Amino acid sequence: MDSPGVSGSLRNQLALTLIGGAAVLALLLFFAVRSYAVQVAQQGQNNILEASVTSMLDAAAIRDGRIELDLPYAAFSMLATPADDRVFYAILQDGVHLSGYEDLAFSQGATGGNLMFEIGEMRGGAVQKISASRTLIGANNRTEVQIVLAQTQDALSETLDQISRNAALLGLGFFGLAAALSFWATSATIGQLGKLTSSVTRRGPQDLSPFTKPVPREMAPLVTSLNSLMGRLDQSLSRSEDFIAEAAHRVRTPLATVRSYAEATLQRVDKEENREAMRSMVKAIDESSRAAGQLLDHAMITFRADHLEREEIDLVVVARELVLRLTPIADMKDLSLTLRGDPHVPYSGDLVLIQNAVRNLIDNAMKYSPAEGAIEVAVALHPRPQIRVCDRGPGFPTDEIEALTTRFRRGANAANTIGSGLGLTIAREVAQAHGGQIELANQEGGGACVTLSF
Amino acid sequence: MRYLIVLVLVCLGSTGWAQNWEDRQVFNDTDAATTLRIISSTDTDLFAPLIDTFVARNPDIAIEYLVTGTADIDLRFRNTPEAFDIAISSAMDLQLKLVNDGYALPLENVAHLPWAEWRQSLFAFTSxxxxxxxxxxxxxxxxxxxxxxxxxxxxxxxxxxxxxxxxxxxxxxxxxxxxxxxxxxxxxxxxxxxxxxxxxxxxxxxxxxxxxxxxxxxxxxxxxxxxxxxxxxxxxxxxxxxxxxxxxxxxxxMMRTAFVSRATKKPQTAAQFIQFLVSYQSSPVDGAGLLPLLSEKENGAERRAIALEPALMTFxxxxxxxxxxxxxxxxxxxx
The missing domain is CATH 3.40.190.10 (Periplasmic binding protein-like II)
Incomplete structure (x- = not known):
């Protein structure tokens, strides 16, 4: 069978979409957490800088007309960090440097008590700067003290590194979880399709009945289409079987008439060459009639195989009846037909089908047996109920044994014998309908054996 | 600062301060490939056993040991940071400010107690x-x-x-x-x-x-x-x-502290000396010298040293x- 053209995979598409979505979400989560952490950490540093600069400004006073600024020890002490950040400061009075680092500048001058932050660079390190100012009122002057304080950001970046690592782990964990969930969701969804597929695959070759098992809503249209397709297929199949049966039946009756006329004519004709022609004619009619019969059998079997009518039968009785019925024909061909085996082989099966199968097998044996040949029908109970038909004919061509039970297939050495090639097919289908099998073999010393086991 | 210079000059009792030291001694003078210049406030007598041990273990390194006052160290170092490889002083505040101002070289592989170092640059080695x-x-x-x-x-x-x-x-x-x-x-x-x-x-x-x-x-x-x-x-x-x-x-x-000058031309040798100094002063086995070891407690009582933190710059x-x-x-x- 051709495999259908495959483009893409639903499972991959679904999994990729879900995992891609999870990756985007995990990245978003990472950046959101990180940017929030940056904000919080920077806010923390700013708060400490603010507290420090405020405590420094508080210590400023005018004494004897001069600025005094008694730096509190705590102002720098509170700026100690685990990463030992560097601290710079400058004290300015009305914009003139008073104490501290002369190279520490702030972009804006003092603006009356407002706190201002800015990022800058100081002696080879990035720093966060704060500037604050305070107006001091002396006895006869007003003056503005501005303090610029700067701190490097080593501890901050260490904290951020740590938070980034944790955020990355969080993102990865989230992604892993989401990916696992995606795989699970994908296989659960695709699993429904798989179930339908396997229930289609498991069906027998003749089973065209509709699917009735419940399926998810999204798959219902597919199953409905499938059911309607199978319904139409079933209908057209049975229509063609009916047609074949009807045709065979219609042909058989006129053929019988023609045959009896030909027989009668043969009695009246004296001329040897005319008699020979008449005999050929009878033979051809026989062949056609037999073929029509087999087609009818086959159609019947195809129909009954789906609705077996099982009853308790004795395979020995079945075989004996057939042997008795066919003995006269065998005698005509100088063949001996014998039955042997177990006395009783009870089995629950479809009598009509089994009769048909065995008769076809005996027919075949008689057809291929040479004159004076012996045909043996053996019935056995063990290991499984079985009927074996053996002849002394040419046997099966060994390289074709497997293919011979196919419809209309005939052995390569059977060209000179009349036959439709349906006999073994019928026997095989009967066996399979009963859950059994057919086995073809050549026996030692020549001849073929066909075993029908149930 | 200017009047400080004057005071230092008075203390040294000299006029040409740049060439005058309280003491100047060269260890392992003979066959050394490199010479480390150490400016220190610690008397040579106290430091000599430690340096002797160091040069004995590293015969290819000579050490020029220059002694002056703590304030003078700060002054000289700020003027010519490239003239010295290592600065050792007992004035923790001046040392910390030198490091804060960017004169020190951070050393990667000196393992030290967190409270006894600052910025992986300034290392304390006595209590x-x-x-x-x-x-x-x-x-x-x-x-x-x-x-x-x-x-x-x-x-x-x-x-x-x-x-x-x-x-x-x-x-x-x-x-x-x-x-x-x-x-x-x-x-x-x-x-x-x-x-x-x-x-x-x-x-x-x-x-x-x-x-x-x-x-x-x-x-x-x-x-x-x-x-x-x-x-x-x-x-x-x-x-x-x-x-x-x-x-x-x-x-x-007080804790004596040492750092390597950022301007040094022998950072590896200087770092080697600091590593030796720190380990020599941390383990009683090695420390057969005259300097007190670095210890968190003394005589069982809690004697935390002055903390190495930016607050030292306050005064x-x-x-x-x-x-x-x-x-x-x-x-x-x-x-």
């Missing part, structure tokens, strides 16, 4: 408490004061005995003296009362521990406040006459320093 050192003769038959408060009482009780016979650092000259004084002032008001009492007794002021111990030993002074006990202990001849008292009310413990602020010095002068130099 030395400031002590009250007395000449036993002056306290013959008297109770020996164990705290600052008891010292105040002892001085007040016999002003005639102690007049002009008490000594302490001139904090205007000595960086270490300034550090001790400011830390004492932070800790307790007792410091100011002691200063006033000492001022009333016509205190003698010294630039350096060594001079103070000399005067103590020969009996010129009877009491020295805030001297390094390690210096007194190191003098064998002083052992019988002097008594070293670690004040029981609150300790002031170096010009305004703050002026204010402190004027208070100190008004307490001590009563005219």
């Amino acid at each position: 030395e408490p400031a002590a009250i050192v007395i000449n036993r003769a002056a306290f013959d038959g008297m109770a020996i004061p164990q705290s600052r408060q008891e010292l105040i009482e002892a001085l007040r009780a016999r002003p005639d005995v102690f007049r002009n016979r008490v000594g302490t650092y001139d904090v205007r000259q000595s960086g270490l003296g300034y550090l001790f004084a400011t830390q004492d002032a932070r800790a307790s008001e007792t410091f100011w009362r002691l200063m006033e009492v000492m001022g009333g007794l016509d205190v003698r002021l010294y630039c350096c521990s060594g001079d103070m111990i000399d005067d103590l030993t020969d009996g010129t002074i009877a009491v020295a406040y805030n001297v390094l006990g390690s210096y007194a202990e190191a003098r064998a001849e002083s052992q019988s006459t002097l008594e070293i008292i670690l004040p029981s009310d609150f300790p002031t413990t 170096l602020d010009r305004l703050k320093r002026n204010k402190f010095l004027s208070e100190w002068e008004s307490a001590l130099i009563q005219k």
Whole structure:
């Protein structure tokens, strides 16, 4: 069978979409957490800088007309960090440097008590700067003290590194979880399709009945289409079987008439060459009639195989009846037909089908047996109920044994014998309908054996 | 700062300061490939065993050891940072400010206790408490004061005995003296009362521990406040006459610190020396030298040293320093 053209995979598409979505979400989560952490950490540093600069400004006073600024020890002490950040400061009075680092500048001058932050660079390190100012009122002057304080950001970046690592782990964990969930969701969804597929695959070759098992809503249209397709297929199949049966039946009756006329004519004709022609004619009619019969059998079997009518039968009785019925024909061909085996082989099966199968097998044996040949029908109970038909004919061509039970297939050495090639097919289908099998073999010393086991 | 230079020059008693040192010694002079220049405030006697061990283990390294005062180290280093490979000083505040100002080289592979290093650049290697050192003769038959408060009482009780016979650092000259004084002032008001009492007794002021111990030993002074006990202990001849008292009310413990100059041309050799210095001073097995080891506790009591943190820069602020010095002068130099 051709495999259908495959483009893409639903499972991959679904999994990729879900995992891609999870990756985007995990990245978003990472950046959101990180940017929030940056904000919080920077806010923390700013708060400490603010507290420090405020405590420094508080210590400023005018004494004897001069600025005094008694730096509190705590102002720098509170700026100690685990990463030992560097601290710079400058004290300015009305914009003139008073104490501290002369190279520490702030972009804006003092603006009356407002706190201002800015990022800058100081002696080879990035720093966060704060500037604050305070107006001091002396006895006869007003003056503005501005303090610029700067701190490097080593501890901050260490904290951020740590938070980034944790955020990355969080993102990865989230992604892993989401990916696992995606795989699970994908296989659960695709699993429904798989179930339908396997229930289609498991069906027998003749089973065209509709699917009735419940399926998810999204798959219902597919199953409905499938059911309607199978319904139409079933209908057209049975229509063609009916047609074949009807045709065979219609042909058989006129053929019988023609045959009896030909027989009668043969009695009246004296001329040897005319008699020979008449005999050929009878033979051809026989062949056609037999073929029509087999087609009818086959159609019947195809129909009954789906609705077996099982009853308790004795395979020995079945075989004996057939042997008795066919003995006269065998005698005509100088063949001996014998039955042997177990006395009783009870089995629950479809009598009509089994009769048909065995008769076809005996027919075949008689057809291929040479004159004076012996045909043996053996019935056995063990290991499984079985009927074996053996002849002394040419046997099966060994390289074709497997293919011979196919419809209309005939052995390569059977060209000179009349036959439709349906006999073994019928026997095989009967066996399979009963859950059994057919086995073809050549026996030692020549001849073929066909075993029908149930 | 300018007047500081003048003071330093006075202390050194010289005019061409750039070439004059309290002491200058070269170790392993003969067959060394590299020479490390170390500027230090620690007397050569105390440091020599350590350097000898180092050069014995590293015969290809010579060490030029230059000794000067703590304030002078700060000054010289700021002027010519490229002239020195390592700076060692007992003035923690000046050292920390040098590092803060970017003069130090961070060292990657020096494993040290977090409280004993700053920015992986400044490494502490001793713990030395400031002590009250007395000449036993002056306290013959008297109770020996164990705290600052008891010292105040002892001085007040016999002003005639102690007049002009008490000594302490001139904090205007000595960086270490300034550090001790400011830390004492932070800790307790007792410091100011002691200063006033000492001022009333016509205190003698010294630039350096060594001079103070000399005067103590020969009996010129009877009491020295805030001297390094390690210096007194190191003098064998002083052992019988002097008594070293670690004040029981609150300790002031200094840590000697070292850093590698950012401008050094031998960063690896300098780092090697610092590694050796730190491990030598941390493990009692190695430390057979004269310098006190680095330790978190002393005599079982909690004696946390002055913390290495930016707050050390507080008293170096010009305004703050002026204010402190004027208070100190008004307490001590009563005219």
